[in-house]
Amino acid sequence: MRINKYIILSLLIIGCQKDDLDEVVLLPCECELIVEIQTPSEDLCDTNYSNLASGVNKNTSHFQPMNRPFVDYAEALNIDLPQYSPFVLWTQFGNFNGNNEPDYIIAAAGGTSWETTEPGELIVVIDGVVSYSIPNIQTFTRKISIYDINSDGIDDVVLFGAGPEFGDPWPGDENVVIYMSPGGYELVEVGNISGFHHSGAVGVLSGNTPSILELDMHAFQKRPDGFVKILTYQSDNNWVEEDTNIPTHHIARSGQSEFYDFDGDGVLDIILGGHEWEESWMSNSLGPVQWRNHILRGLGGGQFDVDNPILLPIIPNWGVITDFDIYDIDRDGSVEIIITRTTGIDGIDASMPNDNIYYDGYMVQILKGNANSWNEWKRLEQPEIMTTGNLHHPWFKSIVYDVNGDCMLDIVPESDKLNAQSFTNFNAIRGLYYEQQQNGEFEIKYKQ
Numbered sequence: 106m107r108i109n110k111y112i113i114l115s116l117l118i119i120g121c122q123k124d125d126l127d128e129v130v131l132l133p134c135e136c137e138l139i140v141e142i143q144t145p146s147e148d149l150c151d152t153n154y155s156n157l158a159s160g161v162n163k164n165t166s167h168f169q170p171m172n173r174p175f176v177d178y179a180e181a182l183n184i185d186l187p188q189y190s191p192f193v194l195w196t197q198f199g200n201f202n203g204n205n206e207p208d209y210i211i212a213a214a215g216g217t218s219w220e221t222t223e224p225g226e227l228i229v230v231i232d233g234v235v236s237y238s239i240p241n242i243q244t245f246t247r248k249i250s251i252y253d254i255n256s257d258g259i260d261d262v263v264l265f266g267a268g269p270e271f272g273d274p275w276p277g278d279e280n281v282v283i284y285m286s287p288g289g290y291e292l293v294e295v296g297n298i299s300g301f302h303h304s305g306a307v308g309v310l311s312g313n314t315p316s317i318l319e320l321d322m323h324a325f326q327k328r329p330d331g332f333v334k335i336l337t338y339q340s341d342n343n344w345v346e347e348d349t350n351i352p353t354h355h356i357a358r359s360g361q362s363e364f365y366d367f368d369g370d371g372v373l374d375i376i377l378g379g380h381e382w383e384e385s386w387m388s389n390s391l392g393p394v395q396w397r398n399h400i401l402r403g404l405g406g407g408q409f410d411v412d413n414p415i416l417l418p419i420i421p422n423w424g425v426i427t428d429f430d431i432y433d434i435d436r437d438g439s440v441e442i443i444i445t446r447t448t449g450i451d452g453i454d455a456s457m458p459n460d461n462i463y464y465d466g467y468m469v470q471i472l473k474g475n476a477n478s479w480n481e482w483k484r485l486e487q488p489e490i491m492t493t494g495n496l497h498h499p500w501f502k503s504i505v506y507d508v509n510g511d512c513m514l515d516i517v518p519e520s521d522k523l524n525a526q527s528f529t530n531f532n533a534i535r536g537l538y539y540e541q542q543q544n545g546e547f548e549i550k551y552k553q
């Protein structure tokens with residue numbers, strides 16, 4: 106899009122006029138002259154991120170127009186991040202004081218081992234200023250989603266908690282909502298189930314109030330005949346819990362999820378995935394496990410077309426899914442699915458990273474398709490240094506953003522470490538992004 110700036114100049118115009126004696130006199134008058142000035146080319150495009158989604162796709166926690174890349178979260182907290190440990194900064198952008206400037210929340214989660222996980226802090230940064238530090242009541246927050254739950258124009262926060270990874274069964278966490286307001290916040294536990302909530306999503310599934318879908322990957326052990334639950338907002342202290350029709354076994358490997366209306370029928374569908382490989386126990390499990398990335402078509406009211414999953418293409422050896430994004434990234438009128446992955450295969454000790462085999466590095470897979478079928482369009486591979494550097498870094502997400510201001514959306518692989526100045530292992534690739542070109546290719550670039 107082209108933005109022209111108009112500058113109004115007040116000018117003193119001197120006019121000439123003859124008087125009654127035929128002598129020339131000068132008559133001053135003030136006029137306004139509007140001058141159209143074309144701004145330099147790098148400023149021609151000012152992407153409005155709130156226009157990248159429309160309709161029901163604005164009523165989902167996937168819709169995050171406040172997202173910004175290249176924020177140094179560790180610097181905001183004045184900490185050094187360990188090279189590899191469960192300690193991680195989960196983050197999410199929102200509009201927390203209503204001025205439409207990007208704010209963000211950080212969940213500093215985890216301890217030094219998966220077993221000794223301890224509750225951390227929730228830090229809220231508003232207009233660039235650390236404004237609140239809230240003791241987290243979850244043992245291990247695993248995903249943050251943003252949605253204006255009470256429709257007051259201020260984004261609220263949903264914390265999905267996984268709890269520590271020990272015990273039989275793992276104890277889990279209850280999910281938490283933080284209602285934000287310009288002057289403060291209110292934190293409440295919602296729901297009744299403590300679970301291994303590795304993911305979840307927020308969206309309007311019927312009527313006009315949002316529901317929280319709680320993905321407890323271990324629920325199939327505790328409630329083998331049960332179903333995935335949703336919590337639907339009634340008032341700040343009142344949520345109604347209901348079963349969906351998605352069996353607990355179905356989501357036993359669903360560590361990532363987002364609501365999105367893929368088929369354009371006005372009803373939110375869901376994309377699910379996590380560990381993209383079949384394990385031997387699944388053939389004897391009490392219910393089928395859908396381990397592949399897939400879409401379940403939404404039927405409304407928390408019901409989904411579970412029997413007809415739309416399966417998405419596999420990438421062998423890159424089986425751990427760390428993020429889903431959905432945008433019309435090339436502006437051809439159809440959305441693409443952007444899947445962020447790290448390495449992973451069956452049979453590896455999941456508690457440890459393993460060079461280029463497990464929890465190490467990233468790859469971005471982009472799909473094109475239609476309502477019922479999706480195919481791989483592109484793979485964005487990591488720079489060579491990430492393959493050779495023994496960095497052991499798993500938890501990347503992708504931020505879709507026009508980094509170079511040319512009106513074409515780019516893809517920024519992000520994590521708490523990739524943008525942390527203090528994490529010196531990534532110095533050589535600081536500012537990394539994939540810049541979309543006119544020919545549809547994505548080139549590795551580094552923002553200075």
Ligand SMILES: [Ca+2]
Nearest residue numbers: 253255257259
């Ligand atoms: Ca709100």
Ligand SMILES: [Ca+2]
Nearest residue numbers: 366370372374
């Ligand atoms: Ca739909």
Ligand SMILES: [Ca+2]
Nearest residue numbers: 433435437439
């Ligand atoms: Ca497209």
Ligand SMILES: [Ca+2]
Nearest residue numbers: 507508509513
């Ligand atoms: Ca661009």
